[in-house]
Amino acid sequence: MNTSGLSITAGLSEISGRLTDAAAIAKAALACAEAGSEREAVRIAMKLDTLLNEADTLHRAVCLIGRLQRAAETDT
Incomplete structure (x- = not known):
């Protein structure tokens, strides 16, 4: 299979x-939570979903x- 254009290095860089x-x-x-603003901390933490996905x-x-x-x- 030709994997030109696909790069493990590029993928790891993106990760x-x-x-x-x-x-x-x-x-x-965490800074918000430690400052007592847990509601704001949760709002900020919800932004993690897309990046982690x-x-x-x-x-x-x-x-x-x-x-x-x-x-x-192994095929060659």
Whole structure:
């Protein structure tokens, strides 16, 4: 299978970016909670859903690319 255009490195870079953004949001939510504003903390934390979902999807894609590459190596 031709996986040109698909890159484990690019996928991992995208995952890293999403998780960096998610960590910043989580820290902001924690700061709000520690300051006594739990309602605001939950509102902020809800922004994590999309980033974490995207990171999970990218992780699954990277794993699939790896499996495809290993399968291609054993077929040759």
